[in-house]
Amino acid sequence: MSKSLLDINGLSKHFQLGGGRELKAVQNFTLDIKKGETVGLVGESGCGKTTAGRTIMRLYEPTAGSMIYDGVDIAKLSKRQFKAYRRRMQMIFQDPYASLNPRLTVLDIVGEALDIHGLAHGKAERKKRVEELLELVGLNAEHASRYPHEFSGGQRQRIGITRALAVNPEFVVCDEPISALDVSIQAQIINQLIDLQKQLGLTYLFVAHDLSMVKYVSDRVAVMYLGKIVELASSEELYDYPQHPYTKALLSAIPEPDPSAAREKERIVLSGDLPSPINPPSGCPFRTRCPAATEKCAAEVPELRETRPGHLAACHYA
Amino acid sequence: MTTMPDMTTMLEVKDLSVSFDVFGGEVQAIRNVSFDVKHGEAVAIVGESGSGKSVTAQTVMRLIAMPPGRVKNGEILFEGQDLLKLSEKDMQKIRGNKIGMIFQDPMTSLNPTMPVGKQISEGLVKHQGMSKSEAKERAVEMLKLVGIPTPEARYKQYPHEFSGGMRQRVMIAIALACNPSLLIADEPTTALDVTIQAQILRLMKRLQEQLGTSIILITHDLGIVADVCDRVMVMYAGQIVESGTTEEIFANPSHPYTRGLLNSLPKLSQRKDEPLVPIYGTPPDLIAPPKGCGFCDRCSFAMNICRTTHPEVTELGGSHQVRCWLQDPRAGQAAEQREVHA
Numbered sequence: 001m002s003k004s005l006l007d008i009n010g011l012s013k014h015f016q017l018g019g020g021r022e023l024k025a026v027q028n029f030t031l032d033i034k035k036g037e038t039v040g041l042v043g044e045s046g047c048g049k050t051t052a053g054r055t056i057m058r059l060y061e062p063t064a065g066s067m068i069y070d071g072v073d074i075a076k077l078s079k080r081q082f083k084a085y086r087r088r089m090q091m092i093f094q095d096p097y098a099s100l101n102p103r104l105t106v107l108d109i110v111g112e113a114l115d116i117h118g119l120a121h122g123k124a125e126r127k128k129r130v131e132e133l134l135e136l137v138g139l140n141a142e143h144a145s146r147y148p149h150e151f152s153g154g155q156r157q158r159i160g161i162t163r164a165l166a167v168n169p170e171f172v173v174c175d176e177p178i179s180a181l182d183v184s185i186q187a188q189i190i191n192q193l194i195d196l197q198k199q200l201g202l203t204y205l206f207v208a209h210d211l212s213m214v215k216y217v218s219d220r221v222a223v224m225y226l227g228k229i230v231e232l233a234s235s236e237e238l239y240d241y242p243q244h245p246y247t248k249a250l251l252s253a254i255p256e257p258d259p260s261a262a263r264e265k266e267r268i269v270l271s272g273d274l275p276s277p278i279n280p281p282s283g284c285p286f287r288t289r290c291p292a293a294t295e296k297c298a299a300e301v302p303e304l305r306e307t308r309p310g311h312l313a314a315c316h317y318a
Numbered sequence: 319m320t321t322m323p324d325m326t327t328m329l330e331v332k333d334l335s336v337s338f339d340v341f342g343g344e345v346q347a348i349r350n351v352s353f354d355v356k357h358g359e360a361v362a363i364v365g366e367s368g369s370g371k372s373v374t375a376q377t378v379m380r381l382i383a384m385p386p387g388r389v390k391n392g393e394i395l396f397e398g399q400d401l402l403k404l405s406e407k408d409m410q411k412i413r414g415n416k417i418g419m420i421f422q423d424p425m426t427s428l429n430p431t432m433p434v435g436k437q438i439s440e441g442l443v444k445h446q447g448m449s450k451s452e453a454k455e456r457a458v459e460m461l462k463l464v465g466i467p468t469p470e471a472r473y474k475q476y477p478h479e480f481s482g483g484m485r486q487r488v489m490i491a492i493a494l495a496c497n498p499s500l501l502i503a504d505e506p507t508t509a510l511d512v513t514i515q516a517q518i519l520r521l522m523k524r525l526q527e528q529l530g531t532s533i534i535l536i537t538h539d540l541g542i543v544a545d546v547c548d549r550v551m552v553m554y555a556g557q558i559v560e561s562g563t564t565e566e567i568f569a570n571p572s573h574p575y576t577r578g579l580l581n582s583l584p585k586l587s588q589r590k591d592e593p594l595v596p597i598y599g600t601p602p603d604l605i606a607p608p609k610g611c612g613f614c615d616r617c618s619f620a621m622n623i624c625r626t627t628h629p630e631v632t633e634l635g636g637s638h639q640v641r642c643w644l645q646d647p648r649a650g651q652a653a654e655q656r657e658v659h660a
């Protein structure tokens with residue numbers, strides 16, 4: 001568990017918006033992911049989780065930073081050189097429908113991935129493999145002959161999962177892989193992902209906003225805010241001793257599946273202006289909504305530092 | 319309950335069945351679905367993936383492509399008139415105006431070639447007769463309400479420049495901009511983190527309380543159901559298998575599927591070595607739905623009668639109803655009879 005698989009250092013992705021404006025979607029993202037580990041990545045909508053995942057997969061060109069994968073800096077590779085890593089690194093996309101070719105049947109969508117990497121020999125073997133994979137994610141063999149639009153939202157998402165897992169990857173960026181699924185199937189898929197991890201030693205970067213699920217699947221959790229990692233710790237530690245005021249607010253807002261508790265629960269409701277990555281606040285990115293903000297927070301950027309053993313947080317007062 | 323709706327009916331769906339004709343046969347997506355929604359009421363539809371929630375919603379909006387889709391039977395009465403009988407032209411006056419819909423899949427329902435702001439203001443000009451500048455002002459305000467920072471700068475951007483959750487919020491802004499009297503929200507907050515989710519739910523609740531908007535909320539998040547909905551319908555394999563007030567369903571889940579659903583929720587205290595309890599097995603193929611109960615292959619209480627005979631609706635008191643032989647007073651008799659004959 002201790003050997004590093006992907007060591008990301010200072011990764012940034014900025015988008016040019018025209019008129020000389022820049023949107024800093026990911027800034028100085030530093031994370032060392034160990035072999036066989038699951039790192040959860042949480043944070044509010046628009047904070048840069050998908051951009052971080054897509055940049056790691058080289059679907060976006062990094063603006064700065066290095067990513068050492070199995071000894072090689074994949075951030076510096078040409079597109080062609082990176083091809084060799086395409087099978088080893090896979091992504092389950094947040095928007096499954098947009099990433100599935102509407103003109104292909106499921107058999108061909110998943111089969112195509114097998115073909116590209118030469119993983120099935122002959123039609124019969126290809127079909128059998130696809131059907132097996134569909135059953136793993138709770139679909140059935142008959143679904144192989146249907147087209148993406150004939151599926152419900154959750155069924156489509158499982159087709160995306162099938163396609164990513166079909167090629168025996170080592171590292172998978174799971175971008176909200178289960179948020180469109182009902183809880184009973186969530187449990188089925190999560191158990192499946194964990195089983196595969198144990199059997200095949202898979203490594204996951206697991207992007208989600210469901211904090212109870214993230215805690216359950218992850219060994220460590222990174223919390224992002226406005227393009228930056230603001231807290232990083234083992235999942236037990238993070239949930240028991242959150243250090244950053246943003247993480248505390250997130251944890252307090254988890255909905256309760258019980259009507260009497262739901263209507264009583266004490267929530268930290270964040271007020272104040274939502275900051276924009278087009279025009280970020282000075283100092284601490286969270287200061288416009290932080291209940292504990294002081295003048296120092298507007299003047300100085302808090303560095304990510306160890307505030308408890310093995311626990312990093314970016315807050316002046318943590 | 320916090321908000322007591324006035325009890326006149328806004329939407330009444332009666333005995334609705336919708337099928338799709340596909341290569342392999344007829345997919346019976348929903349079968350004999352009946353429910354109603356009162357003025358100012360929030361009703362949840364929960365249920366397994368593929369159980370027919372979106373098809374139900376899209377049929378109400380008349381958005382199912384026909385063919386391959388086909389309404390086999392049923393009525394959809396909205397403020398007394400049957401939507402299934404309206405011309406497409408009359409339906410357009412209702413859609414996006416009196417009935418707003420938030421779609422499950424934002425990327426496919428947003429126009430990728432039009433700036434997001436314009437997609438919101440378009441409907442305001444068309445349905446509410448606003449001038450272009452009024453509509454723009456309102457659109458910017460809506461973007462702000464759904465928590466998009468620097469909305470003026472974002473107004474001109476295209477959907478692909480937005481994050482997943484931001485696209486979902488644009489959809490919400492489009493649906494709410496016209497102050498619909500019925501809002502159908504299909505998984506409106508799946509891509510949103512809890513803080514923004516809370517903000518959106520507050521916005522929806524406020525609409526419900528201040529303007530008497532009725533809401534149909536499709537979700538798999540039982541936490542949200544508990545938080546915002548007055549009543550719950552549970553769907554399985556194209557049918558409503560249990561319905562009742564939120565309290566009735568949470569305090570006394572009576573269908574084995576509903577119980578399974580409540581049990582598969584992870585708790586914050588759940589440890590990694592303690593596996594989640596899924597409902598084992600897969601839902602039936604809707605091309606050949608089983609003759610008896612759709613859940614029987616996965617149900618640990620299944621009896622002989624469950625395989626042979628479709629369970630009818632049993633009233634459990636209050637507004638609580640279930641389709642399960644366990645709760646049917648005739649089941650014992652039927653089972654005994656079978657033993658006698660065997």
Ligand SMILES: Nc1ncnc2c1ncn2[C@@H]1O[C@H](COP(=O)(O)OP(=O)(O)OP(=O)(O)O)[C@@H](O)[C@H]1O
Nearest residue numbers: 150151152153154338347367368369370371372373
């Ligand atoms: N155009 C279509 N052609 C064929 N089958 C379809 C079509 N649209 C939906 N279906 C089928 O109808 C059933 C119900 O689908 P629906 O989209 O209503 O599910 P859902 O309850 O919304 O699920 P989810 O939670 O995954 O979104 C599914 O089995 C689906 O495969």
Ligand SMILES: Nc1ncnc2c1ncn2[C@@H]1O[C@H](COP(=O)(O)OP(=O)(O)OP(=O)(O)O)[C@@H](O)[C@H]1O
Nearest residue numbers: 015025045046047048049050051479480481482483
């Ligand atoms: N292709 C792009 N061009 C311009 N801006 C972009 C692009 N992709 C993302 N952004 C911007 O980058 C920021 C981060 O977006 P990202 O999709 O990474 O967020 P996220 O954390 O995945 O959010 P969500 O939870 O809503 O999916 C957002 O402000 C978004 O508008």
Ligand code: SF4
Nearest residue numbers: 284287290297315316
């Ligand atoms: S640095 Fe200041 S503003 Fe930032 S989280 Fe800490 S207390 Fe809040």
Ligand code: SF4
Nearest residue numbers: 611614617624642643
């Ligand atoms: S009718 Fe029978 S099989 Fe169906 S849910 Fe009830 S007990 Fe289970």
Ligand SMILES: [Mg+2]
Nearest residue numbers: 050094481482
């Ligand atoms: Mg995202």
Ligand SMILES: [Mg+2]
Nearest residue numbers: 152153372422
């Ligand atoms: Mg759906």
